Amino acid sequence: MAVDELPAEVDIAVVGAGLMGSAAAWAATRRGHSVALLEQFSLGHDHGSSHGSARIVRRAYADPLYVRMTGRAFALWRELERDSGQPLLRITGGLDHGEPWHTDGIAAALAEAGVPHELLAAEEAQRRWPGMRFEGRVVFHPEAGTVDAARAMDAFVACARRRGASVHPESPVQRVSIAGGRARVETGGGAVTAHRVVAACGAWTADLLAGLVPLPELTVTQQQVFHFPRRDFGADWPTAVHEGAAAHTYNLPGGRDGGPGDGRKLAEYLAPDGEPTAPGDRSGVVSPAARDRVTDYVREWLPGLAPTPFNEATCLYTSTSGADFVLDRTGPVVVCSPCSGHGAKFAPLIGEVAADLADGGQPPDPRFTLAAHSST
Structure with a gap:
C-alpha cells in the first residue's frame, strides 16, 4: 500500500487500526467524513487484540x-x-x-x-x-x-480508503491535545487537527487519554x-x-x-x-x-x-469491572473501548456507534457511558 500524506485537518482522526478503529473509519467515510486512520504498528499486526483468522x-x-x-x-x-x-x-x-x-x-x-x-x-x-x-x-x-478478523480489518481499511480515508501505519500517536473544541493529534511524522478524534486503541487507551478523559479502570x-x-x-x-x-x-x-x-x-x-x-x-x-x-x-x-x-x-x-463496553464522547474525544473479551463480533456496529458519537449522537445504552463506569 502506498504511503498516504498526513493531512493537516480532517473531520475525524481515528487512533488505532484494529477491528474497532478500522470499522470506525469505514463507518465515518460512508457518511462522507474526511478521515485519517493512525496506527502505531503495521496494519494487521499481532501486538494487540484483533489479529487471527477466526x-x-x-x-x-x-x-x-x-x-x-x-x-x-x-x-x-x-x-x-x-x-x-x-x-x-x-x-x-x-x-x-x-x-x-x-x-x-x-x-x-x-x-x-x-x-x-x-x-x-x-x-x-x-x-x-x-x-x-x-x-x-x-x-x-x-x-x-x-x-475472519484479519481479512475483516483489511476489508474495513480498503473500503475506507476507497472513500477517501488516509491511512497511516507505523505512525504512533505521541500526544492528543484539545483547543477550541477540536483535537490536535501529534505523531512523529506531523500533526493533524480533527473536529473529533476516536480513540480505538485497545490496551493503549489509558496511555493515550491519561489526563484528557476521566476513564474507568481498564x-x-x-x-x-x-x-x-x-x-x-x-x-x-x-x-x-x-x-x-x-x-x-x-x-x-x-x-x-x-x-x-x-x-x-x-x-x-x-x-x-x-x-x-x-x-x-x-x-x-x-x-x-x-x-x-x-x-x-x-x-x-x-x-x-x-x-x-x-x-x-x-x-x-x-x-472493565462489569464486562460492559465503554462507548462515549467527552468534548471532541470519542472513547471506543468495546472490551472484556467479547467485542470482536460487534466490530462493524461499534464502528457505527463511534461515527454516531462523533456526529453528536448518544451512546447506545446508558451502561456504556463514562459516568456509568465511574459509578461501578
Whole structure:
C-alpha cells in the first residue's frame, strides 16, 4: 500500500487500526467524513487484540441488549462483505452448555428477541455432534459462526480508503491535545487537527487519554489461545461456549490458523493466570499451566480432537469491572473501548456507534457511558 500524506485537518482522526478503529473509519467515510486512520504498528499486526483468522460471531447472550446488538452487527457484517466483495463470515451455528444460569438465561433472552434456537439434552447434542461432550442442557442457535478478523480489518481499511480515508501505519500517536473544541493529534511524522478524534486503541487507551478523559479502570491481561487437530475431518462442529462448574471455555473452527485440517481453536475465557500487563511489556509467553488445563479439557470434553496443541498464541484482553463496553464522547474525544473479551463480533456496529458519537449522537445504552463506569 502506498504511503498516504498526513493531512493537516480532517473531520475525524481515528487512533488505532484494529477491528474497532478500522470499522470506525469505514463507518465515518460512508457518511462522507474526511478521515485519517493512525496506527502505531503495521496494519494487521499481532501486538494487540484483533489479529487471527477466526473469532466467534453469535446471537447468544443472556442480556437482551447484547442480543439486539448482535442482530445489528450481523447485518453490518453482511454489508461489509458486499462493500468489499470478500466473504468474511462462516456460519456453523453455536452451542452453549454448562450451568443452568448460563443456558436458561441465554434461552430466555433469545426467545424474547425472537431468535431461533433449540434446547437439547446433553445426550441428544452428543448424538448430533459426535466427538463433543456436554454438561447440562444445551442451547443451539443457527445464527452463529466465525468471522475472519484479519481479512475483516483489511476489508474495513480498503473500503475506507476507497472513500477517501488516509491511512497511516507505523505512525504512533505521541500526544492528543484539545483547543477550541477540536483535537490536535501529534505523531512523529506531523500533526493533524480533527473536529473529533476516536480513540480505538485497545490496551493503549489509558496511555493515550491519561489526563484528557476521566476513564474507568481498564485492566489489561495477556491471554492465550490454542489450536488442536481434529480426529474426524467430516463433522462440521458449531462454535461452542462452556460455562460449567469447573470450565469457562470457548472453541471454534480455527480458520486459516487451523491449517488444512480445520484445526479447532480453544481458549479459556479470562484465564485465572492471565498475566496483568502493560501493553508494551507483554511477554508473549504462553502459560504452561493454561496449556495443561486446556489440554485436560480437550481430553474430557472434546474427544474428537487430538489432545496435543499444534499452534498456540497470546493476545491482550482489556476488561472493565462489569464486562460492559465503554462507548462515549467527552468534548471532541470519542472513547471506543468495546472490551472484556467479547467485542470482536460487534466490530462493524461499534464502528457505527463511534461515527454516531462523533456526529453528536448518544451512546447506545446508558451502561456504556463514562459516568456509568465511574459509578461501578
